[in-house]
Amino acid sequence: MERRTFLRNSSLAAASLLLPNALRAQSPLEVRTNAEALQNLEDKALTTIAFGSCNNTAKDLSYWSIIQKDNPDLWIWMGDNIYADLTTLKQREARYNFLKTYPLYQDFRAKTAVIGTWDDHDYGFNNSSGTYWSREQSQALFCDFMDIDKYAATRSQDGVYQSYVFGPAGQRTEVILLDLRYNMNNSLTHRELLGEDQWRWFEDRMKSTTADLLVIGSSLNVTSPVALLGLEGWTGYPLEKQRLYDALSMTDKPTVMLSGDRHFAELYRVLLPSGKVIHEAMSSGLTHSTGAWLPHPGRISPMIGSKNYGVLKVDWTGTGPVINMQIKSCDSYGVLAEALTRYGA
Secondary structure: OOOOOOOOOOOOOOOOOOOOOOOOOOOHHHHHHHHHHHHHHOOOOEEEEEEEOOOOOOOOOOHHHHHHOOOOEEEEEEEEOOOOOOOHHHHHHHHHHHHHOOOOHHHHHHHOOHHHHHOOOHHHOOOOOOOOOOHHHHHHHHHHOOOOOOOOOOOOOOOOOOOEEOOOOOOOEEEEOOOOOOOEEEEOEEEOOOOOHHHHHHHHHHOOOOOOOOEOOOOOOOOOOOEEEEEEOOOHOOHHHHHHHHHHHHOOOOOEEOOOOOOOOEEEEEEOOOOOOEEEEEOOOOOOOOOOOOOOOOOOOOOOOEEEEEEEEEEEOOOOOEEEEEEEEOOOEEEEEEEEEEEEO
């Protein structure tokens, strides 16, 4: 039976890799909680996946009690999980610890499995790239925050990309989280996002996946045709975006992309050049949101400019997954936008 994977070249993770880093100053109960939650999902068909980005710990964090009402199987951090621009490593660690010990988030973690990736403000600073001078140390702090095992490849590889597999055959979800910062080259002469090692790893996942649903996390918007004046996105890296679309087309598995970063939320449906349809749910941000209407031919929802998080509600009762992509309010429990996607009957 396939298990969630931490190791780059393995689809079977040893049971020890499911344990968080016990060397960090966490209580024994807290150390067990996320590992047990993830283990409990290995054989469970995921039906509720929640996600969000842009979380400034200096702002109101009371939204955790709202997200908990969805009773998600899994929470995915989509980047800017803290804002620690140009802080010292000790200050960055303190902000992670503040969030991790915030009572409402502690209660949420006790009931919900948590995974995630990062973006610029938790990796380094605004729009920071692979030239960030403390990227190795920042990676270690991120892995500690996520309770990633001290022997996991995620701690030693160039970037925090990861893959997890949940559920039985026929109802299996693979969650693939990309790292768009560690290897980013945003110079005018060479544009790169993933780095060759991560590309090989990702393309291998696309070729070999046995999942019935792919959920792929990209901290930056994937399908928007707009990226300019400091607004980042895959469209600012056209060769990388084409390679991504080519990789997604290696499999006919239903695919939903998750993204954040832009401080507003939208849902998209996009037809790739290969003929494959993908969907993207962008949710941003948890503690602050501004709203900006940008042209997008694949938009299938209103633009949401208030504080928000995202939810994928997955129905496995048919011959393929039916997914209700939702954008929900962080201020009061309720749906702000949604779109139903059907794969199979």
